[in-house]
Amino acid sequence: MTTKVTVTLICWLMISAITGCSKKEIVSQEPVATGETIAPETPVEPDQPPQPGPRVQASLKLTEQGRLNLEAGKPDNAIRVLEQAISLNPDNGQNYYYLAEAWIMKKQLTEAREFNSLAELHLKDNKAWLEKVARQADRIADLEK
């Protein structure tokens, strides 16, 4: 039994020595590919992923109220309600999109552009919304001409 273990050990030592030396060649590669470094987490997730809680739901109600105010041609009321929505959930990019709409309606394009870029930032993971945001940016650019 002892002999068997010793032989196995010597064989394993030889194999390991050879493969161990070969690892030096991979050091300069990308960390993910080496297998030696701990793989980074990309894309990055927040420490505690946000869950749609009551605050977010309440914020969504206000977002809808803001949108309805815009439809009714009341940009100032819309802005006020959307500000309330942002205070409850600053991460909802739709609020910034509608704020940009309100400022377009008020013909204040500097503000519209600022909120449009903020909408783009917060809606980066939503293709359909990103397209809307892009179209909005184009409209702002056209109006600025």
Added chain:
Amino acid sequence: MLKKIVIAAVSILVLFSAGLSLYCWHLSEQIDDRFSTRRWSIPSKVFSDTTLLYPGQRIEQNLFQQKLHNLGYRFVDKTPASKGEVQILPHSLNIYLYDLQTPWNDRHGFPTRISINKSTITDIFRIDNKEAVSILELEPEEISLFFGPERERRQLISIQDVPPHLIYAVLAAEDNRFYQHHGIDPRGILRALMTNLRHGSIRQGGSTLTQQLAKNYFLTPARTLTRKLKEVLLSLVMELKYEKDEILEIYLNEIYLGQKGSVAINGVGEASHFYFGKAVKYLSRGEAATIAGLIKAPNHYSPYIDSERCRSRRNSVLRTMYTKGWITQDELYADLEQPVKTVGYTVHGKKAPYFIDYLTQQLKTLYRPEDLTSLGLSIYTTLDTQVQSAAEKALEIGLSDLERRNPALKREEPDQKLQGAIIVMQPRTGYILAMVGGRNYSTSQFNRIVQAKRQPGSAFKPFVYLSSLDEFTPTTLLANQPHTYTVDGQPWEPQNFEPVTKYTVSVKDALKMSYNLATVDLAMKTGLDHIVEVTSQFHFSTPIKPYPSLALGAFEIIPLELARAYCVFAADGLLPYPLSLKSVVDETGDTLKQKHMQIERMIPPAKAFIVNSMLQAVVKAGTARSLKDKGITWPVAGKTGTTNDFRDAWFVGFTPDILALVWVGFDNGDPIMATGASAALPIWVELINAVPQHISGQAFSVPMGVEKRTVCSVTGLLATKGCPEPVQEYFLVDNAPEEQCPLHRKSGLTDLIEGVKSLFDDN
């Protein structure tokens, strides 16, 4: 001869008539002038922001009930039947809401039930139709009035809004032949004369409503024959020129009806709110008779002074109404039985006085002071009265506690006491939720949030670290050892707050532990001019000069500007305009001025997040780690600050939803012998724990341009399996470490030996 006498008499009569006509014409002009221009000075009112309630929201129940009380709600022990009533049950509140009227929302009041379990709203629904309410907006709270020298409160009403029973009650109490006479009532005068003769004293006046109005509006209170004559003429002219209802409307808005502290209550509109908590159109017959009964002697018959005397006077008015046929016998008997039930009132001290001062400075750029005291504007602000109360209380508790722990901080003179200041903002919108500019407004009106210039100390360090991010990462190593710098030809040797043995620290650890030496090292490597260039974008109004001591915040700063600048780290790199004023609305409800959130892109979101993540480390394991022991379990970022000789203690802490800055110090710069962590941080905790409705508990979201990598805690480079303490760290994508840790990288042989060793260990 007779003819001459007649001619003379006629001439005198003509001359007298002409003179009288001229005089009446003059009076008529006077009346026109007075009535065509603004009739009353109405103080402008300042309102807090509205309060949002929704299922799932956490609330602080005591502050919430205080809020309802401040809004004029009355606590009753039955199901609320009219607007403004609240019933408190073990796990719910039944509230009959008042109407809400703001420039952005208009809704009628309705009965609602708010169910609460363990300080969390579990459900909101309408009692009348059982519909669920997903979000409820409570009315804004009146926090201040801009009084003129007369200190009068008045809510103007239109005669169309006045219920008939109030008109009858006023006529019954003061002038029951108002619609029959022409300004003067000879029958009334005779009746008063007879009554007074019978009693041998002045018991009754013969003045009509028109005469009373003429007296109040145009004349002095002096009792002279000339004045009486003028009163009569004015009354006649008024009746000639104006309709009865017009005169009555002016009268009802004009009359003095009581006193709230040092402020006069004028007009039935204001009085119906003051005594019964409702608009004039909702007054019952009994309430209308009570108000009418007050006209004779408002403070003598005030229900707040003697409710029985008030009731007796009310009943007298009701009997007259019955005598005149204006109410039925049944109505009379029903009303006579009713007690006088008032809404009650509290004379509050000045609420949020430092905030109001700050607001006033801005309003003065828009309106003349005399307009603010007379135009009756409604001024809507961002103030959250619950946060304001929590901040005021937290500051007082914190400062008293410091004095108790260290009696050397106590001062006898009120104006030399230990001071503190707090500002609370929404980092994204820039709304100022609360502002406490000092410990006691009555002893010191100096607003330390906007007027003080204090050294920020380490609270400024995040801006140094921000400036370095193009070149350095959170894991870059810095020298944390003594070094002598030359400043203006003089040696300058910064020191750490406490002696440390770690002579090499990472950027993140240097900020986390607020190491001075490492921070100065970083600042020198980054370049002082570059730091000044970056920080100058943040709109600090005080000069920031490129001295090495800049790294340690050794220059003066205005606390509001520091709080605003910190918002950038909480809000994806956006700098908000600090907003206190939202809207100004005139008496007719037209919006005159609106201010909305304004943002300015200051730094890329990724950079803001990197600083933010380092500031979270300050709270998790750095100089502000005591937050964890004080019940703060949700994601918070923040920074402590302590200046030379302990002159200032700071803590700026924030979540994605709320940011609060706390400063503690003496006005004269005496040392407080406490750090930001021991003096300012506990105040921050006390405040934040009292406003759970503003804490979502959400983590800060990670923007694009940031990635997380696992690095060696010793070298800051990508971790290998040999690194003893690999840690995960956020980096800017552009300058994340690519190189592996050379220190713990093992040769194949070492790996092999360890592998064999582990094999035996396993056996």
